[in-house]
Amino acid sequence: MSADYHTHTPLCLHAQGTPAEFINAAIAAGLTEYGISDHAPLQKQDNSEPFDDWRMLSTQIPEYLQWITDAKKHAAKANHPINIRCGLECDWLPNCQPWINHLRTLHPWDYLIGSVHYISEKNTDPNTPWDFDNPLWLGKWAETDINQAWSLYWQAYTDMADSGLFDILAHPDLIKKFGYKPDGDLARYYEPAIDAIATSGAIIELNTAGLHKPCAEAYPDTAFLELARHAGIDLIISSDAHHPSEVARDREIATKIAKAAGYTHTTLINQRQRTYTKL
Numbered sequence: 001m002s003a004d005y006h007t008h009t010p011l012c013l014h015a016q017g018t019p020a021e022f023i024n025a026a027i028a029a030g031l032t033e034y035g036i037s038d039h040a041p042l043q044k045q046d047n048s049e050p051f052d053d054w055r056m057l058s059t060q061i062p063e064y065l066q067w068i069t070d071a072k073k074h075a076a077k078a079n080h081p082i083n084i085r086c087g088l089e090c091d092w093l094p095n096c097q098p099w100i101n102h103l104r105t106l107h108p109w110d111y112l113i114g115s116v117h118y119i120s121e122k123n124t125d126p127n128t129p130w131d132f133d134n135p136l137w138l139g140k141w142a143e144t145d146i147n148q149a150w151s152l153y154w155q156a157y158t159d160m161a162d163s164g165l166f167d168i169l170a171h172p173d174l175i176k177k178f179g180y181k182p183d184g185d186l187a188r189y190y191e192p193a194i195d196a197i198a199t200s201g202a203i204i205e206l207n208t209a210g211l212h213k214p215c216a217e218a219y220p221d222t223a224f225l226e227l228a229r230h231a232g233i234d235l236i237i238s239s240d241a242h243h244p245s246e247v248a249r250d251r252e253i254a255t256k257i258a259k260a261a262g263y264t265h266t267t268l269i270n271q272r273q274r275t276y277t278k279l
């Protein structure tokens, strides 16, 4: 059994491919489980949309569910058995809990993924958080206090884990995407998050997209993954594919990284119920 649960659709405005193209890629990669988890809708403080330009609108949920239905139809016609799972990649923002609970009610999702893509800087308007991983703001990173950005990120990640709202927590150290890291042992940032994740029971992902970004490493790094393994945290391996050519990308590299950190199994999830499969 082999799964990729973190993949996107063109509804987020920065992914390309048809349901058939994504499913064909999943089958070609030998996957037996393919999960769709596009960027969930989000509203501004005044309940208006769009929140930003890299996600579907609330009014597009029916279109998203149709996309998943089309993927399921295509998978059913294939000669290779593959299960299609459906979820959403949701953003963690201050006071987002009612919105996440609302998203949860929209469909019997197999899982919800929680992600920190936004941090709110101290001394700035908390209503205008920074999507620090957006390449548009790369220039801003050069003038940013890296220690402060990392502190804000890991506090948000820990709060997200504490909320218990998500089945899977995405790309744990995404804050390193453009290669900006504090000096020294990073365990001081990781340990509170590891404690919160272990207590909440959420699954983390080993996300291979980072291998293709300036940081040139999977998310999370080996040190984080070893701490997660020791804390008994469940793991999935995902590609975060935004194009059919990225489905299950670098799976062998990720398997090696996971085994080196001591993992022997990854997690399968269906209607929020977990089973395990050998790495």
Ligand SMILES: [Zn+2]
Binding pocket: 089, 115, 117, 170, 171
């Ligand atoms: Zn993400």
Ligand SMILES: [Zn+2]
Binding pocket: 006, 007, 008, 089, 240
């Ligand atoms: Zn994603």
